[in-house]
């Protein structure tokens with residue numbers, strides 16, 4: 001079943017055509033990879049899906065319905081969560097608080113109950129705490145739960161951002177270069193982790209990553225962008241052998 | 255201590271909280287004196303022009319003061335709801351400038367209206383308490399109530415959303431936080447606190463005029479929060495109390511007091527960039543009294 005559908009999506013920044021005529025379909029449950037050199041428009045594509053950038057042309061559909069004109073918090077509430085290429089954690093908060101913000105949509109919305117700290121309200125809050133701690137646990141961040149997010153190592157911050165995104169219980173997770181700055185063993189662990197969370201949370205994953213072997217090993221399907229256009233689409237094997245990809249991205253030698 | 259000074263300090267703390275609320279979600283609004291002035295004008299007009307509110311006793315009834323507060327809250331709340339939708343689209347210093355303009359517009363309008371008494375203002379505002387101590391007790395109760403509400407707010411969903419917006423508005427929106435509504439909530443609450451405070455101040459001061467909500471007041475109230483800190487409600491309360499008391503306590507040194515006051519505002523942020531009162535302060539304080547081991551002793555992660 002098609003979860004996310006891009007139809008002829010184009011984005012213009014002044015004189016620069018960052019995306020042009022991009023068609024994509026992401027199916028439920030798959031890990032879909034986006035490859036492409038720097039400046040190809042991958043992050044812009046994520047920004048369009050998550051409502052941070054309005055497309056100049058074309059439409060994005062979520063379960064068949066257009067996302068046109070929806071603000072980013074509305075899109076997030078539909079079940080689309082993301083991480084950022086240049087980490088955007090809440091730096092004055094602890095790791096636990098970061099994940100609690102991710103749980104925002106699931107917190108009690110009754111002001112009176114919050115004021116009076118009713119029993120059911122407190123039970124709900126402590127459930128949220130437990131869920132946040134469980135997520136930190138999954139990403140091996142339980143020891144740093146009460147530390148400032150800003151004090152973590154780079155790899156830990158990357159994983160905390162994924163944990164925060166997962167907290168909103170999304171159906172689609174967008175990961176923008178999650179392995180950037182990680183060492184080879186951390187990258188291997190990350191690959192396993194992404195598979196595991198996909199299965200455990202019944203997720204669909206759309207991932208941008210430069211590390212080609214990791215992507216070929218992880219993704220069910222891939223698309224390759226170059227200069228804002230989709231130049232290839234298919235299984236890892238198909239993409240690996242695609243002459244346009246070898247020419248444009250893999251530099252002929254791969 | 256002089257009860258009159260104490261009352262001024264408590265009013266300062268309330269105004270500090272009003273500036274603090276938008277600032278806690280990263281919005282530098284200097285509109286507080288404007289809403290304060292509206293509250294004061296509402297109280298001055300109602301208590302001097304509406305005979306029914308005066309009651310039969312020798313002092314002005316407190317229920318009438320509460321009614322004025324409710325009306326001031328309604329008026330400032332509705333106004334903030336409408337204005338906030340527009341001005342909160344501005345960011346950073348542009349929001350600050352727009353809100354200063356707002357305060358100035360209000361001041362000039364009040365100055366030129368017939369029924370607000372023009373430049374002279376309104377005199378002979380009736381007294382619900384016969385001593386400054388009565389005012390102080392009433393204002394202390396009000397401050398306690400608002401502090402309690404702020405504490406609840408901070409520890410729950412809207413407070414977390416506000417802190418997230420302050421840290422990174424775009425990331426907050428990506429977590430499903432309605433950033434526009436959250437900022438609007440903070441702005442409206444700020445206006446309510448300022449409006450209610452204006453009502454109390456008008457009775458206490460006995461007269462009310464346009465000068466009370468001017469640009470100087472914007473800066474003074476901002477100083478309360480800059481000095482005290484904008485991470486928890488205790489910061490602006492502390493800043494408001496101390497910085498209101500300081501010029502008065504320094505009165506014996508004459509004009510020098512203004513220099514000392516200025517130096518505190520100037521030097522405070524240098525030594526306490528996050529303000530004097532921060533959550534870290536509480537954590538270290540709690541650690542000390544509980545005697546739990548510090549991070550180093552808890553064992554460093556291998």
Ligand SMILES: Nc1ncnc2c1ncn2[C@@H]1O[C@H](COP(=O)(O)OP(=O)(O)O)[C@@H](O)[C@H]1O
Nearest residue numbers: 013016018036037038039040041042043044045
């Ligand atoms: N907000 C923006 N304004 C102007 N140009 C932008 C903006 N965002 C991205 N670009 C440009 O669009 C192109 C694609 O950028 P991006 O999507 O970040 O590429 P990638 O993620 O594939 O490296 C780049 O040339 C970049 O400079």
Ligand SMILES: [Mg+2]
Nearest residue numbers: 042043044085
């Ligand atoms: Mg990018």
